[in-house]
Amino acid sequence: MPRKAVADRKSRADDVSRTDYVFQYVRDAIQKGELRQGMRLREEDLADLLGVSRTPVREALGRLVARGLVELAPGRGLMIAQLTSTKIIELYSLRAILEGAAARFAAEHVSPTEIKILRQMVEQCFDAATPAEAAAWNLQFHRMIFEVARNRYLLPAVLDLHDSVSLLPGTVFDTPGRKDTVLREHTAIVDALERRDPQAAEIAGRDHVLASKDIRMMQLFSRSPEGMK
Template identity: 45%
Template sequence: MAARPKLKSDKKEPAAETKPGEYPLGSGDLTSEVYHKVRDAIRKGTLSIGERVTEADLATRFGVSRTPVRDAIVRLEADGLLTNEPRRGLIITDLSHQQIVELYFMREVLEGAAARQAAQSASDIELRTIAEIAESESDHLGDFDELGEINVKFHRMTMLAAHNRYLLRSLSQLSVTMSLLPSLLSRGTRAADACKEHQEIVTALLARNSEAAEDAARRHVRSSLQHRMLLSIRNT
């Protein structure tokens, strides 16, 4: 008896899972590396808001070929960090005053909720970690690059300690847009003020006082917005 021909299966291979806020990479990890380096450069101010960028410039800056840069640009445009303007080309997105106000409104709501949840759900180890991160700030008040990294760790750990995947997804996406706002830590007394505000959040978290933790987190965000607005007025 002749063997029956094998039929081509209609079953498709499962697509690779993409995490919230991520996009499939066209050129492997190098694309992701360029993407995060651009975000970091914007946050630190080495790439200025409104500055024009090109594939060639970014490839030279990061010492890579144009292919991963091209793929990274697709992600950066999708996340709203780059805008393609007529006659100018790609620029670092310049948020309007209203967009900044809306962004901080959502940040206050989400970070307040994260602090409340962390006070209720975080493990003792997680809370001690948050406290240690906050304590380390006072040793780096003059080192703004290091202070910026510590600040990111503090907020990231608080987000994780909330143990709410949907809240974490929303905050992670929000942090992408926040990359467009250069750090305020080197401006005036903001570093010392932020350090004090973080300690107030920590005090509430360690006491497992969810209401006080949310209130402290919300006041911290409002303080940051006020500082940014005052700075904007002075520069106009």
């Protein structure tokens, strides 16, 4: 292979790795709340901050737009996506379907050891000292159900949706009493899994997500009635 072709391939590989680096940086910053809805993103600023050229930044931002985490606002340029009430309903409605399906599949494959681990996660979520800690355990609980479902396509799909949920400020556990209801909802899911009852597991998984949707809508309205549009 000619040296120039080899060099071109290496350069392209470097750009891809840098693109992944920029993509992951912005994604993590959104999940940590460092980049919030409506904040502008400038290619040159990110390039300077991360020590890369604008090409991988541009490609990473394109991927983030495709994932719905960044959007192009007329007259403002690229910015962190904003979730309206309509988007929240669409997001949680799809999550409810996927998480219900995951619970149904999990009921067919779950082992006694996995049931034990899931129950421990339920307790850890309830015993969490802060809303953020409870949210972290909640995410681990849901992720494990997707792994127990033994379906290679479900987990990547739902993780994309969880990325979009991270655009929302705070967590459902900021709402008083939500940790108590989550305990009951999580327990209902695990009980159905232990009974190997796919239908009950699907219903419990779906209802749990829809309850979270109602909390998110209430939070959105309490912060800004304009956000309900």
